[in-house]
Amino acid sequence: MSAGVLFDAPGPKARARNRILSGIGILLMLVVAAAIVWKLDSKHQFTGAKWEPFIHGTLWRSYLLPGLWGTIKAALISIALASVLGVLLALARMSSVRVLNWFCTVWVEVFRAIPVLLMMIFSFGLYAYNNVFPSSMNALAGTVTGLTLYNSAVICEILRSGVDQVPGGQREAGLSIGLRPQQTLRSIMLPQAITSMLPTLVSQLVVILKDTALGYNITYMELLNSGSTSASTYSNMLPIVIVVALIYIVVNYSITKVAEMLEHRMRRRSSAPPAAAGGLAGAEPQKVPAT
Amino acid sequence: MNALFSQFDLWSAFWMTIKLTVIGAIGSLILGTLVAVLRLSPVRMLRAAGTAYVTVFRNTPLTLIVFACSLVLWQTLGITLANDHSRDFFTVNNFRLALVALIVYHASFVCEALRSGVNTIPLGQAEAARSIGLTFTQSLREVVLPQAFRGAVTPLGNTLIALTKNTTVVMTIGVAELAYQLARINEFRSDLLNLAFAVMAMLFVILTVPVGIFLNTFSKRLAVKR
Numbered sequence: 265m266s267a268g269v270l271f272d273a274p275g276p277k278a279r280a281r282n283r284i285l286s287g288i289g290i291l292l293m294l295v296v297a298a299a300i301v302w303k304l305d306s307k308h309q310f311t312g313a314k315w316e317p318f319i320h321g322t323l324w325r326s327y328l329l330p331g332l333w334g335t336i337k338a339a340l341i342s343i344a345l346a347s348v349l350g351v352l353l354a355l356a357r358m359s360s361v362r363v364l365n366w367f368c369t370v371w372v373e374v375f376r377a378i379p380v381l382l383m384m385i386f387s388f389g390l391y392a393y394n395n396v397f398p399s400s401m402n403a404l405a406g407t408v409t410g411l412t413l414y415n416s417a418v419i420c421e422i423l424r425s426g427v428d429q430v431p432g433g434q435r436e437a438g439l440s441i442g443l444r445p446q447q448t449l450r451s452i453m454l455p456q457a458i459t460s461m462l463p464t465l466v467s468q469l470v471v472i473l474k475d476t477a478l479g480y481n482i483t484y485m486e487l488l489n490s491g492s493t494s495a496s497t498y499s500n501m502l503p504i505v506i507v508v509a510l511i512y513i514v515v516n517y518s519i520t521k522v523a524e525m526l527e528h529r530m531r532r533r534s535s536a537p538p539a540a541a542g543g544l545a546g547a548e549p550q551k552v553p554a555t
Numbered sequence: 556m557n558a559l560f561s562q563f564d565l566w567s568a569f570w571m572t573i574k575l576t577v578i579g580a581i582g583s584l585i586l587g588t589l590v591a592v593l594r595l596s597p598v599r600m601l602r603a604a605g606t607a608y609v610t611v612f613r614n615t616p617l618t619l620i621v622f623a624c625s626l627v628l629w630q631t632l633g634i635t636l637a638n639d640h641s642r643d644f645f646t647v648n649n650f651r652l653a654l655v656a657l658i659v660y661h662a663s664f665v666c667e668a669l670r671s672g673v674n675t676i677p678l679g680q681a682e683a684a685r686s687i688g689l690t691f692t693q694s695l696r697e698v699v700l701p702q703a704f705r706g707a708v709t710p711l712g713n714t715l716i717a718l719t720k721n722t723t724v725v726m727t728i729g730v731a732e733l734a735y736q737l738a739r740i741n742e743f744r745s746d747l748l749n750l751a752f753a754v755m756a757m758l759f760v761i762l763t764v765p766v767g768i769f770l771n772t773f774s775k776r777l778a779v780k781r
Contacts, residue, residue: 268595268597268678268681269673269674269676269677269678269680269681269699270595270597270673270681270695270699271597271691272685272691274597278597282597282598282599285596285598285600285601286598286599286600286601289598289600289601289604290600293604303632304632307631307632307633309631309632373760373764374756374760377720377756377759377760377763377764377767378720378756378759378760379720379721379722379723379734379759380720381723381724381726381734382723382733382734382737382752382755382756382759385734385737385738385741386737386741386748386752388741389741389745389748390748390749392745393745393748470614474614474615474616474617475616476616477616477617477618477619478616478618478724480618480622480727481618481724481726481727481734481738482738488616488618488619488622492622492626495626501626501627501630501631502627502631502632505619505622505623505626505627508619509611509615509619509623512614512615512616512619513610513611513614513615516613516614517610517614520614
């Protein structure tokens with residue numbers, strides 16, 4: 265029996281009580297499920313016509329898969345741009361040049377404070393107004409711009425807290441073999457920071473992928489938008505919403521699992537206890553010493 | 556500047572953003588606490604239910620949830636949250652549906668914040684509390700929960716900041732907050748777009764940056780030395 269911080273290992277009485285509680289829990293969930301099913305049935309949501317399109321290829325070929333591709337495309341471009349920008353910002357923010365430092369601090373604070381959607385609408389309008397891109401590209405460009413600006417700031421902060429967690433001896437060693445501070449940062453501190461923050465960086469992918477859905481509001485053809493278009497063709501809004509949500513959940517859940525796997529692997533590899541600072545990932549579960 | 560405020564009513568849009576933030580924060584704190592209780596309970600069935608809730612809502616984009624609240628809950632299933640006969644039915648109904656979406660989505664983050672607060676407590680603390688003879692309620696009240704709340708302050712504050720920014724997403728169903736007005740300005744007065752964006756960006760900086768600074772000092776003061 266494992267005991268947690270909140271509860272002791274249950275004895276026979278507690279086990280009996282837990283069984284009763286789970287019985288009540290299951291009962292409540294069944295009631296809710298039944299209510300939902302009844303409601304959906306009363307609105308005729310289970311008719312074959314609403315679900316049939318999913319077994320024919322047309323819905324997938326002409327709507328959902330292109331939409332998913334739109335989502336992935338925007339996410340990939342944003343990730344690439346935001347990573348490059350984020351590394352540059354992190355380097356500049358930790359440099360000894362006062363102006364660069366100041367500029368990056370402002371950049372990070374401002375773009376973390378402004379909602380991504382506002383940046384998307386603004387850049388979308390700006391590109392359309394000034395004919396920066398061919399008009400069919402404006403929505404993609406707007407989506408990517410908003411995501412890149414925000415996530416460059418976030419990645420910069422993740423890397424900075426990663427560098428903070430690298431043991432100070434590493435920097436001193438770099439300096440004492442004659443590397444310049446910027447060289448030490450670039451070739452000793454940053455690689456270790458990126459490795460140690462890899463799980464956090466991977467979980468940031470989930471945020472980027474979810475935020476591509478904001479592109480819906482500036483007419484970008486991502487998964488939600490193409491799903492809603494197909495729903496007006498087949499008049500099956502509810503099934504489409506469920507399937508689109510499932511696609512998002514499956515993709516994001518797998519990315520989260522990958523991040524967790526990376527974290528476990530890194531914990532195992534490093535014999536030293538993990539650094540104390542929680543960083544952006546928030547509080548980590550404390551390691552319990554073996555008794 | 557005058558045209559901006561008179562023609563597009565930015566102040567009431569800003570007020571709408573604040574209303575969504577405050578009510579959304581209170582609602583998601585309540586719902587999130589309930590889900591956290593489920594997730595931390597000793598009953599496996601309830602834990603599974605809490606985990607399922609968090610997995611579903613944390614991995615779905617907020618845009619999709621907002622969208623579904625209007626197009627599925629209301630337009631497909633006919634669930635309304637306002638009086639059908641009142642004159643401002645559409646405004647009120649959309650506002651409430653948007654709140655439902657914000658609360659349901661952010662509750663999963665509140666739950667995770669609270670849970671991570673509990674997870675910062677070393678098991679030894681609870682064991683020590685029990686071995687000096689405190690009962691279950693006493694050890695919760697005197698030892699475990701105070702530390703858990705301290706550990707949860709930072710992630711809860713981050714969730715609040717995220718919620719403030721995420722209120723913009725409800726423009727998806729036409730709730731007239733700041734992003735909605737920016738989209739209208741983009742459509743009808745694109746000459747004002749730069750100014751409008753600058754003003755709105757400033758408003759969001761005013762809303763979120765002080766919370767962040769306050770949070771930083773507050774969490775440093777509350778931090779449990781280990």
